[in-house]
Amino acid sequence: MIHRLSLGSRLAVLFAACTALVSLTAGVLFSRASEQHFIELDQQWLSPRLTAIITRLANVQRPEDLAGYLPALRQDLGHPAELALRIQASDGTPWFDSRPDLPATPADAGLATLHADGIDYRSLAAPLRPVDAGSPRVALLLDITHHQHFLQHMQRLIWLTVGLSALATALLGAWAVRRGLRPLRQIGRIAAGVSAHSLTTRLPVAHMPEELARLAEAVNAMLERLENAFERLSGFSADIAHELRTPLSNLLTHTQVTLSRPRPLETYREALHGNLEELQWMAQLVNDLLYLAKSDHGLLLPQRQPLALHEELDALLEFYAPLAEERGVELRRVGRGDMAGDRHMLRRAFSNVLDNALRFTPAQGQIVVTVDSLDGLSRVRIANTGPAIPADRLPRVFDRFYRVDPARREGQQEHAGLGLAITRSIVQAHGGCIQAHCEAGWTTFVFEWPQA
């Protein structure tokens, strides 16, 4: 049941319960103290009177002896009239009783509280001769109804206070909680309003109390990530469509134009070759997309084996050497390093970056690959001279279909802007990270893996 209550009601109920408990405890303590105080008061009042009577009756041996003392006794008892005197033999036989209608007093000496017909009495008893075991007992009874009335009245007051204060706390608490939780409701309202179209919404952190500010910041950070991922995803689908539309439209146009009238055989052959190039490019695109999709689903599982990174990179540099030489670019590797990884996947990852570097390095430029294993990290840096990538675009170079140079695919047989995205997927599948820097005329891609 309490699980279903709102936080506000739950807190209000708890506040009310606490107040009730506190005021009840205070009330009970006060009530007990008052009762005790009345008892002491009664004792102080009864004690000297009883002593006076006992002193007066010191010579009484038998009930008959009492007769001479009665007028004086009645005088003592007269004011106030609520006082009664009872004298009994040790076996309980009454010698004298000013109010026989009152309840029997206990056999023991001392203070007692009696009750009869809705009226309370306090009795104080003592033996007439303390040293004599068979001595008659003298008891004084006092009507204490007015005390009891006061106590009952006070108890009613206490209950009323408990109830009212609990109610007041519940109401005030509910109001305070409502006020206090207003930012929380605001978070809820804003979160409820977030949809694919309004991911730009953010919670106002500035006016939040400290506890909620942290929550709001976390929610904002989550919204930020969602927005980025969503933007990238919707951009990605649009990009796929765009990338496929160009070659598809080429294929359609080319094929229809070719078939529109009879042509020499050689023209058909040319047309098919042209189409083949487009198709191969599309097949490559689909394969790359599948590779990335596999990586997104965590299916890129590297088969780790110990690798000498410098040897792997040398093999790649050997592969790239003829092209680099033709472009007048110097290509070299320095340093050594080891890691456990999937040879083919890593070669593919490095290859995409080398490919990229070679494309942007001008003639007489350099590409330097640095390998090292230090401080528990295996690191590969691939640096090339050439025009710097603007700082704001650097983190985006690993995005799918992202091209630093927006002029797209001018007949180049490059990967459709997926190469670096694939590289990042492979690096991450190996538990590493990759970053791009631009400094002093060098563009550097840094691969890092913690050594297992």
Next chain:
Amino acid sequence: MRLLVVEDQAKTGHYLRQGLSEAGFVTDLAEDGDTGLHLALAGEHDLLILDVMLPGRDGWQILQAVRAAGLETPVLFLTARDAVQDRVHGLELGADDYLVKPFAFAELLARVRTLLRRGSAPTQEPFLGLADLRLDLIRRRVERGGLRIELTAKEFALLELLLRRHGEVLPKSLIASLVWDMNFDSDTNLVEVAIRRLRAKVDDPHAHKLIHTVRGMGYVLEARAS
């Protein structure tokens, strides 16, 4: 050489059969798993090309039945799915190779030839040659028309590959894989450049060219009548 293609997509099957037939293989085509298995169990084929997803019986079931019947016919799988588990599953069942759609026909042809050649022992002769080209495999020397040609190690490996498989069109991706051990779709410019440099040394000084480009397919080394 007789091949069996089991492929339920009529167009794909038809194109495959045409391509393989024109490459010189006798090719049978089955369009569902049961017919495919029936034909495969006859044991008349040198290689099976199986689609994984088939009506009736899938490619894996055919492979299992074939192996259970004691046939060691090499099997090449074609699949539209590139899940790692699929690949592992296929190889565990005894598949010999695996191609993911979309693939280049030249690639399929090259793999088919590799599988068919696998049984025969590799040539151990110290020399390879075609027309007036001669490779000395032991001394790693190349001569053409009696003239020494200086090649780098990779150029030598590339020429050796072309020569060993002369007359066969080798796709760029296969060349990258066999010569440089680059088993991914790398920038194919790299193979083009390497071939161009090899040509400059092997073919340019001679009127009779040996290395030929087959557009859109790859490269072939053969002595063509000029």
